[in-house]
Amino acid sequence: MTLLSVKNLTVAFFGRSGTVNAIEDVSLELEPGEILGMVGESGAGKSMTGAAIIGLIEPPGRISAGEIRLEGERIDNLPPEAIRRIRGRRIGAIFQDPLTSLNPVLTVGEQLIETIRTHLKLPREAARARAIDWLRRVGIPAPEARIDTYPHQYSGGMRQRVVIALALCAEPRLVIADEPTTALDVSVQAQVIALLRQLARETGVAVILVTHDMGVIAETADRVAVMYAGRIVEVGPVAEVLRAPRHPYTSGLMASIPRIGPRPEVLPQIEGAMPRPHARPPGCAFAPRCPHRFVPCTDERPELTGTPVRSVACHLTTEVPA
Numbered sequence: 001m002t003l004l005s006v007k008n009l010t011v012a013f014f015g016r017s018g019t020v021n022a023i024e025d026v027s028l029e030l031e032p033g034e035i036l037g038m039v040g041e042s043g044a045g046k047s048m049t050g051a052a053i054i055g056l057i058e059p060p061g062r063i064s065a066g067e068i069r070l071e072g073e074r075i076d077n078l079p080p081e082a083i084r085r086i087r088g089r090r091i092g093a094i095f096q097d098p099l100t101s102l103n104p105v106l107t108v109g110e111q112l113i114e115t116i117r118t119h120l121k122l123p124r125e126a127a128r129a130r131a132i133d134w135l136r137r138v139g140i141p142a143p144e145a146r147i148d149t150y151p152h153q154y155s156g157g158m159r160q161r162v163v164i165a166l167a168l169c170a171e172p173r174l175v176i177a178d179e180p181t182t183a184l185d186v187s188v189q190a191q192v193i194a195l196l197r198q199l200a201r202e203t204g205v206a207v208i209l210v211t212h213d214m215g216v217i218a219e220t221a222d223r224v225a226v227m228y229a230g231r232i233v234e235v236g237p238v239a240e241v242l243r244a245p246r247h248p249y250t251s252g253l254m255a256s257i258p259r260i261g262p263r264p265e266v267l268p269q270i271e272g273a274m275p276r277p278h279a280r281p282p283g284c285a286f287a288p289r290c291p292h293r294f295v296p297c298t299d300e301r302p303e304l305t306g307t308p309v310r311s312v313a314c315h316l317t318t319e320v321p322a
């Protein structure tokens with residue numbers, strides 16, 4: 001069974017100066033154990049999509065259209081208590097800054113043990129043994145001793161490993177990892193990403209990996225969803241999208257990945273800027289920046305067409321330019 005199904009999801013913010021849609025008409029599917037990368041520039045709607053799935057949209061924002069199903073069950077319209085139970089137990093979260101996920105006044109062990117006991121109903125001793133085991137799995141040295149220390153006694157990279165243990169210890173089916181390595185030193189980023197990928201494979205958890213770094217997606221994800229101005233513009237298996245991107249925005253993103261070569265390259269840039277939510281044009285939001293735009297692009301919004309595995313929202317793929 002499809003693990004996660006998001007259909008036509010719109011998140012709106014209601015303000016004094018009107019309503020803006022942070023994300024619009026977002027649809028995606030995720031199979032058990034799959035790693036889906038979500039990429040796009042700042043403000044594209046990646047975090048908002050993740051937050052909606054995990055039930056973290058708060059007023060003045062709300063889900064104004066669409067639905068989210070986890071293992072077939074609707075989770076977008078549940079009461080707060082029910083969504084809190086799902087969070088942690090069935091969907092884990094890893095955010096950019098480990099300090100927002102960890103409580104500074106509790107030891108790492110207390111936090112892991114509490115999560116394990118709450119969600120898996122294990123007695124204290126068994127929960128402690130499991131917590132030590134998780135610290136070992138995420139690469140914390142001497143976990144029997146470190147379990148009784150506080151988050152501030154860990155380095156940034158080690159703290160993010162603890163956050164990964166915390167997200168996985170209740171054995172969720174899905175983890176939302178939102179820029180999990182952005183706050184870390186470059187030297188430890190690759191290690192933390194490699195750990196996440198390894199644990200995802202070992203535990204069979206599915207992951208939505210939100211990042212603006214196409215290089216991280218290329219190394220980690222099975223499929224990639226490219227977002228632009230609140231919408232998904234292309235979805236596909238990573239190797240395929242890297243080799244043959246079909247949306248001109250994706251092509252621009254791919255061209256911006258630095259490559260290791262004998263000579264430093266000048267990175268091709270996509271000219272212009274992504275429109276703000278209140279200033280999106282009526283047709284394709286990428287049209288003003290698109291080198292290939294033709295007649296329908298400025299007035300008609302292209303629909304995402306294809307299959308849940310491979311699809312694209314671009315008139316070029318459905319109509320031949322005159």
Ligand SMILES: Nc1ncnc2c1ncn2[C@@H]1O[C@H](COP(=O)(O)OP(=O)(O)OP(=O)(O)O)[C@@H](O)[C@H]1O
Nearest residue numbers: 013022040041042043044045046047048049212277
């Ligand atoms: N409280 C809010 N009120 C109104 N609009 C908001 C609010 N929070 C976010 N938005 C809008 O929602 C859109 C999506 O933001 P989101 O944070 O999901 O983007 P992102 O792709 O994750 O970017 P980043 O990489 O910078 O985190 C943005 O256009 C942003 O301006």
